[in-house]
Amino acid sequence: MDLFAPQPCDNLLPFDGIVNNLGIVLGDDEALYEQLLSELPWQSDRVTLFGKTHITTRQIVWMGDSETDGSLAYSYSGHSRAITPWHHSVFHVKRLVEHKLAEIGVEVCFNTCLLNYYPTGADGMGYHADDEPELGHQPIIASLSLGATRKFVLKHKKAQHKVELYLETGQLIVMRGDTQQYWKHTVTKTKSVQQGRISLTFRTLYP
Structure with missing residues (x-):
């Protein structure tokens, strides 16, 4: 046992934010992975940068509380995403988280969950902050x-500081406080992961 291992x-x-690593919180994660991969309505994401729209091989599902008035539609990178009602397994994970x-x-x-599917290590996510106005001040974002x-x-927006984590299956982290105001984060690409x-x-x- 590592007596100096980070605690939740x-x-x-x-400085300038809070990120907690809650460790492995799921047991039967492989079955959940296969279920979500086969049952959710995955769609390629669209990202507009510098006036040019890109269609990603990374796929997404925007999920959450059902709202007939569309008040939980989510906009980022120049595009709005309509919401899909909770899948029962994702809702169960929400309660666990x-x-x-x-x-x-x-x-x-x-009340919402953005799911991203990265088919291989060649698929990633560039540096960004989840700082859209719809998320409010000091948003709490938990990632499983x-x-x-x-x-x-995670890379500080002004200071020369980085924090690196290797996220394993079933692992939960939470970003909160001023994190989105001062830090950007990324999922890096790699050729070693298939x-x-x-x-x-x-x-x-x-809303």
Whole structure:
């Protein structure tokens, strides 16, 4: 046992935000991965940068509370995503994640989840912050990983600081406080990973 291993309440950031690593929180993660991969309505993402729209091999599902008025539609990178009602397994994971956060004193009730599917290590996500106005001030964003282990990097927007994590299947992290204001994060690409990964990023969206 590593007596100096980070504890769930430890802040992984040196300043300007809070990131907690809650460790492995799921047991039967392989079955959940296969279920979500086969049952969810995955679609390629569209990202517009510098006026040019790109269609990604990374696929997404925007999921959450059913709203007939469309108030939980989510916009980023120049495009709006319509919401899909909760899949029962994702809703079960949501409740588990909320319980795990409550254990470290973070009380939250998420109403949405952005799921990303990375088919191989060649698929990644560039540096960005989840700082859209719909997420409110100091958003709490919990991310659960399934499938292949991938490198996750946080980089301060002004200072020369980086924090690197290798997220394993079943692992849960939470970003909160001023993290989105001062830090960007990325899932780096790699040629050494051929397996897929699904991330479930739970958040609270304000209409």
